[in-house]
Amino acid sequence: PAARSSWWLFLPRILLARYDGLSIAVFKRGEGGPELIYRTGALSGLGAEELRISEREWEAAQHLARGLDWRGNLGVLSPAAASRGLGSARVTPWGQGALRGLVLAAEQDHAGSLLDAAGGDLDLLAAHFGAVASLALSLWEMQRSKKRLEGGLTTLHQVASAIAAPHEGAVESLGAVVAIVAKALNADLCAFLLY
Numbered sequence: 001p002a003a004r005s006s007w008w009l010f011l012p013r014i015l016l017a018r019y020d021g022l023s024i025a026v027f028k029r030g031e032g033g034p035e036l037i038y039r040t041g042a043l044s045g046l047g048a049e050e051l052r053i054s055e056r057e058w059e060a061a062q063h064l065a066r067g068l069d070w071r072g073n074l075g076v077l078s079p080a081a082a083s084r085g086l087g088s089a090r091v092t093p094w095g096q097g098a099l100r101g102l103v104l105a106a107e108q109d110h111a112g113s114l115l116d117a118a119g120g121d122l123d124l125l126a127a128h129f130g131a132v133a134s135l136a137l138s139l140w141e142m143q144r145s146k147k148r149l150e151g152g153l154t155t156l157h158q159v160a161s162a163i164a165a166p167h168e169g170a171v172e173s174l175g176a177v178v179a180i181v182a183k184a185l186n187a188d189l190c191a192f193l194l195y
Contacts, residue, residue: 015125016040019118021107023086025051026129028101034058042084043106050080053091053102061102066123067092072110081106088112090119094126099133155184 012024023041027034036048043051053061057077061067068091075082077089087110092103103126107114115122162176174192182190 012038012040012125015118015121018121019114022114022118023081023106024125025104025106026101027053027104028095028099028133029058034102037101041106042086042108043081043104046078046080046084051078051104053077053104057091058102061091062093062100064093066119067102067126069112069115071112074106088115090115090122092122092126094128095130095133099130099137101129101133103129151184155180158184 012026016022016024021041023039023043025039025043025046026037028037029035034053036051039046039051057068070077070089070091072087074086074089077091081089085108086106087108089104089106090112092105094101094103103122105115105118105122158180159177162180163173165173165176167173167176174194178190178192181187
């Protein structure tokens, strides 16, 4: 849900306004591999394949608290970014487990002076994306739990109504309950055994 709206981009916009000349790309680890979800500045015209970070660099960045730095040799990381005049980059990990990604920040200066100045803010940006992803997952899980509980309450109400309804005997009541439970469980067969 967070990836489809723009409220989660307030911090990158503030960061870019503060550090003119900084370009940012954000990746998330998807089911099919890394997915590019945001890019700006000199990186904005590049496609996902052009900015693709190798699996080796992805894993290395994930295991280092401050990520990876490239100074003056950006062509090793991304030839397409280097061809745009970018000379240095920092790749910072965000999130954990299945909810993780990378923030790629790049600038023209081969020494990385802007990256050094923005270092703490890039860490904050990475923490922001991790928190947004965690919040989105929590909301999705709560929505799923809500639907499951609503379904259970509906079934419980239907069973209570079937039991309270006037019937010729217990067999009819039990038959109504069996039909309700089978439908709620999408079961091919449902039976109660009475002892």
